[in-house]
Amino acid sequence: MSSHRSKAGFSWLLKMAYRDGKASSRKLFLFIASIVLGIAAVVSIQSFSTNLKRNIALQSKSLMGADYIIDSDQLPTEKVFGIIDSLGGAEAREISFASMAAFPGKQGTKLMQVRGIEGGFPFYGEIETTPAQAGRNFKKSSVALVDATVMLQLGLEIGDSVKIGNARLKIGGALNNVPGSSSIFSSIAPPLLVPFSAIDESGLVQTGSRIDYKYYFTASEDLDMEKFDEELDPILDANEADLDTHLSTSRRLGRRYENFAKFLNLVAFIALLLGCVGIASAIHIYIKEKVASIAILKCLGASRKQSFQIFLIQVIIIGLIGSVIGTLLGLGLQEFFPYLLQDLLPVELDLQISPLVILTGIILGVSMSVLFALYPLLKTLDISPLQTLRMQQSAGSNKRYKFLVSLAVIIFIWIFAFWLLDNWLYAIWFVLGLAVTFTILSGFAALIMKLVKKYFPKNWGFPVRQSILNLYRPQNQTLILILAIGIGTFLISTLYFTRDLLLAQTTLESKQNTPNMILLDVQSEQKEQVKRVIDSSDLELLEDIPIVTMRVIELKGRSTNEIRNDTSSTINNWVLDHEFRTTYRDSLSETEEILEGYWKSKYTGEGAVPISISDNLAEDAEASIGDRMIFNVQGVQLETEVASIRSVDWSNMQINFSILFPTGVLEDAPQFRVMTTRVQDDNTSAKLQQQLVKKFPNVTIIDLRQVLKVVEEILGKISWLINFMAFFSILTGIIVLIGAVRTSKYQRIRESVLLRTLGAKNAQILKILGLEYLFLGILGSMSGILLSFISSYLIGYFLFDTTFIPSWIPFLVVFPAITALVVIIGLVNSYSVVKSPPLAVLRKELG
Amino acid sequence: MAKILRVENLSKTYENGSKKLVILDKINFDIEEGETFAIVGPSGSGKTTLLGLSAGLDRIDDGTVDLCGQNLSELDEDGRAELRNRHVGFVFQNFQLIPTLTALENVAVPLELRGDSSAENEATALLEKVGLQDRMHHYPTQLSGGEQQRVALARAFCNKPKILFADEPTGNLDEATGKNVVDLLLSLNKDLGTTLVIVTHDLELAKKTQRILKLRGGKVQKLQNQQ
DSSP states (O other): OOOOOOOOOOHHHHHHHHHHHHTOOOOOOOHHHHHHHHHHHHHHHHHHHOOOOOOOHHHHHHHHTTSSSEEEOOOHHHHHHHHHHHTTSEEEEEEEEEEEEEEETTTTEEEEEEEEEESSOOOOOOOOEESSTHHHHHHHEEEEEHHHHHHHHOOOTTEEEETTEEEEEEEEEEEEEOTTOOOHHHHOOOOOEEEHHHHHHHHOOOOTTOOEEEEEEEEEOOOOOHHHHHHHHHHHTTTTOEEEEEHHHHHHHHHHHHHHHHHHHHHHHHHHHHHHHHHHHHHHHHHHHTHHHHHHHHHTTOOOOHHHHHHHHHHHHHHHHHHHHHHHHHHHHHGHHHHGGGGOOSSSOOOOOHHHHHHHHHHHHHHHHHHHHHHHHHHHOOOOOGTTOEEEEEEEOHHHHHHHHHHHHHHHHHHHHHHHHSHHHHHHHHHHHHHHHHHHHHHEEEHHHHHHHHOOOTOOOOHHHHHHHHTTTTEEEEEEEHHHHHHHHHHHHHHHHHHHHEEEEEOOOOOOTTOOOOEEEEEEEGGHHHHHHHTTTOOOOOEEEEEEEEEEETTEEEEEHHHHHHHTTTHHHHHHHHHHEEEEEEOOOOOEEEEEEEEOOOSSSSSSSSEEEEHHHHHHHTTOOEEEEEEEEEEEEEEEEEEEEEEEOOTTTSOOOSSEEOOOOOOTTTOOEEEEOOSSSHHHHHHHHHHHHHHHHTTEEEEHHHHHHHHHHHHHHHHHHHHHHHHHHHHHHHHHHHHHHHHHHHHHHHHHHHHHHTTOOOHHHHHHHHHHHHHHHHHHHHHHHHHHHHHHHHHHHHHEEEEEOOSIIIIIIIIIHHHHHHHHHHHHHHHHHHSOOOHHHHHHOOO | EEEEEEEEEEEEEEETTEEEEEEEEEEEEEEEETEEEEEETTTTTSHHHHHHHHSSSSSSSSEEEEEEEGGGGOOOHHHHHHHHHHHHHEETTTTTTTSOOOOOHHHHHHHHHOOTHHHHHHHHHHHHHTOOTTHHHHHHHSSOOOOOOHHHHHHHHHHSEEEEEEEEETTTSSSSHHHHHHHHHHHHHHHHOOEEEEEOOOOHHHSSSSEEEEEEETEEEEEEEEE
């Protein structure tokens, strides 16, 4: 007999799923909403990052302006010039450096990235200017192109003058976009394009100045760029130059944005997971309501499998509909991202729809819906047809199935996280982090509920006591609600707290003697005059630091070339290529601490010079105490020995050094100076800058307060996007909340009808319900904020090594706002409970 | 006449903590094809449990039930479902219609489960027979109690069952509607030869059957012939 099963086929299952789903569409709407928001969040980020990556790759040549560049931060060596010649000679060249630009007649100065260009650059893309022809003619007309924002800020017009060093040029146009200018760096030092000849005229290219030399090339279509890069780059590296191809540049740029996209993807994924918690909870209640129908179906001859499949099909269809809507919504939402990120994007975005993203959205949505619904769906297997005769508890479902479903959920989350992060270990950490967050939140909620139950004053009024008791009613959704509210609040608060942490890293200390203006490239002979200008402005010269530039030529007895050619060497290349800016003094600063060895303040003239190196340099150079390092100090070889390794607080926005010399060695070496002072306001800063630029055009001035403003602006823009994603979590949380409130509505109706039959007034019922939601809101949002506070504190302590001072926004705004939202949603959904007379409610709702 | 239901030494116990609760204690009876049979007894006497076990709605722990020539102990849950679908009909006190299906869809379900392609036509004909031709696209909540029970009757007979189990079929109906439903049940029994097993408190209804089994405390108190 058992082999002779029902003949109803798949079409009947579909029909039943449709019939039942049609009549339950209002309940199913919430399921769809849960999945829609999560998928929209994931798809919008996925699609946007795919588009960004594609656009970067497509526009790689226009981003760079050429097929490849040879660049060096010093005048290229003969060998590098030889290589350039062997490649047919550069088709364009550029010298660039950061310098103060003065605008005579406008009383304005500005730190700008000066780019002197010669030749046909750019070969791809264009210099976008207003007027348009200025970008093509500026070299011929010997005029300067000034960044459009600076023109606006300083009220500059075409025809005004700009002065860099000794060169004075007319402004020929406003510069809107130029290949090779990083958008983030442009916020600090906006670009200023000048003809190549103006660089010589400026007189700013001096020994020790930070100058970048670039040689631009175009390549024939058949050049294998990857192979070319592989062959040429090591040779150039050995000669203190570098090769950047348009491919490597776009890859590097793509990676930078990819990391941010990965982070946003995880935030979106959490919104989706939250939606899945909602789905699991809703299906749980949905199946509970379907117990009688399933029992009848079984009584009429439906098998366990058939009754399970009917609801599984419903879930798949709901998941599919939700995923399709979510995918469409996500594709629409990505259109807003360029507006949110504005200048932070490196390329003009041409947004296209990627079939892979659509497929990902749909597969992800359906899989997550099914996986999270499976657990409650398993209950259909245990419903006995006997329940048509009498209500009875279902037997516990098969533990093996439950275990398998839980395992499948965890594996799926891990696989998706792995796909997003491209690192299996990070994916494990993500899953673990998620599990810990969920466990702590539910544990915390359970603990608070226990404490409330135990210690709540028994003599409080009936409505308060009743509302507390409601939280513990059988089949309550309290934990799910607290979890949903808690996760949403946790995300939003963490975003605020993390932003606080990041900003704390860059905030200038407000102490009187902490510098906030740095003067770079002060020549030794200008030292006294600069000091006098500072004094005359009633400001104090806080630091006067000598800087000597040098390169490593030998490390632990091996030449840098030898190390470069050694494929087994794990010494970081930057150590070998970097031009170090070092200083000498007889004491350590507040931001330094000796970790190993001894600090020697004065060189006695015997043996190698005892130097101190920072711990990060020691690690990258694989250097330890006693190791020898030979430096090339502008032509002179200097043998040194690592006498101490010290920690340096780089996060402190002050002048810090990797290599520190004792006094008595470098005093006579060619050097320039960095001076610092502290200005109180914008006005003083502007006046001082004008005076200094006028008298010392070679001096570069960095007002740290302005840099900080730029950092804040960038963080502001990024946090907009993060908030946007967190908004999805909250919105999903609200959907989960509405779902949970609606599914427990019948219980509330029964309770309130009973209370009203016993004489309770509407106001009392409303008070009970309102208080119940108030407790839920408080418990959920407080759990989320506290967990977020603790995790941010730990991140601050362990990762940033800083004391975390939280902003009050999560406590003063997020906490009451979310609590109020919970109460409003709860009461709006319960309004029908108190609106109708008890008998009408009983007839209508209880049938 | 062949036996359509044979119950031998049927017992059912439930565990309540450490205590064993005997619901049915060694019940024996059998029913012939086409017979009308009533099970009566006070609340808690085990009537509904006996009906559930006899109809294959629950697993048998002790004793034997042969239904339509099939030993129910030998069947798994799906096997029993299949047997019910082919040979058994049900009428319940609270009608047990699926609330998300219309009257027509409710009636068609057992036929659809068999893979019957004319399920809808047959269900329509049955609903016309019970006088609900104008209400077939209504959902259960849109029907009165009497109408719901008539839909349940149409559903019970749609697969032309050999045996129909009715659990307090008039329990939720007013007197006049209840009488109509009983008349309908008996006429269907007469016309189609369906065996009728009715569990009821209503002695008047029980008296309309051929035999009455009286239960008390889970044991057979009396098995009496009416005619």
